[in-house]
Amino acid sequence: CDVFGTGHSSTSISAALGLAVARDLEQKDNTVVAVIGDGALSGGMAYEALNNLSILRKEKKNMIIILNDNKMSISENVGGMSRYLNDLRSRKSYSEFKENVESALNNIPGVGKSVARTLKKSKDSIKQLFIPGMLFENMGITYYGLVNGHDIYELIHAINRAKQHEGPILIHAITRKGMGYKNAEKIHGIGPFDRESGELLAKKTKKTYTDVFADSLVALAKNNKKIVAITAAMPSGTGLKSFKKYYPKRFFDVGIAEEHA
DSSP: OOOOOOSSSOOHHHHHHHHHHHHHHTTOOOOOEEEEETTGGGSHHHHHHHHHTHHHHHTTOOEEEEEEEOSBSSSBOOSHHHHHHHHHHHSOOHHHHHHHHHHHHHTSTTTHHHHHHHHHHTHHHHHHHHSSSOHHHHTTOEEEEEEETTOHHHHHHHHHHHHTOSSEEEEEEEOOTTTTSSOTTGGGSOOSBOTTTOOBSSOOOSOOHHHHHHHHHHHHHHHOTTOOEEESSOTTTTTOHHHHHHOGGGEEEOOSOTTTO
């Protein structure tokens, strides 16, 4: 269960690092796992935690990060991290590539094992070819991916391997938000809905506060060119989708990064 409550995401790696340090100070050996979404990875606090994880690498202490990558925050992801992860998704799994190559080399009589050892020593240069940017590896976090997040057995295998690893390791799991349902964005906060269409069963009888705010902002922006709209991954929840429709150049979604907004 969660042992740490939070608001608008991006805090799980920090909380897990604190738990891992406490575990090591108490000389225990339990596994600590942080789960973070690709949307939450756009929040600044996540990078502060990733930067600080080097203390575990130096001491060869274990901590697992599961990156639940579904191309979504509350709405669709935006920004550079989203593009970076899209690039990773399009590449063949580095972990799978490395295992297959080492296995093949080890089976070559006479020279195979020697070549495999050389390959391990040059693994960073090999990774540069297959993982663009190598963001996580360059920060001292071992990258393991890609994993089908909807395949329980594949996840169990990845987690068991990660538990044997010394230092922080990130498992890159690919999932689909609202798997099996239509309109994934509406499923973020949901009441009773039709399973086929994804539409809410309760019909609105009058305008909500959000509707009034959205209409008013659009009307004001028509006469005031200085009005812009900024949201942290919530264009629908804050009623700013209509503003974006009429004034796209004055609309800014910064991802789940409220302090940056």
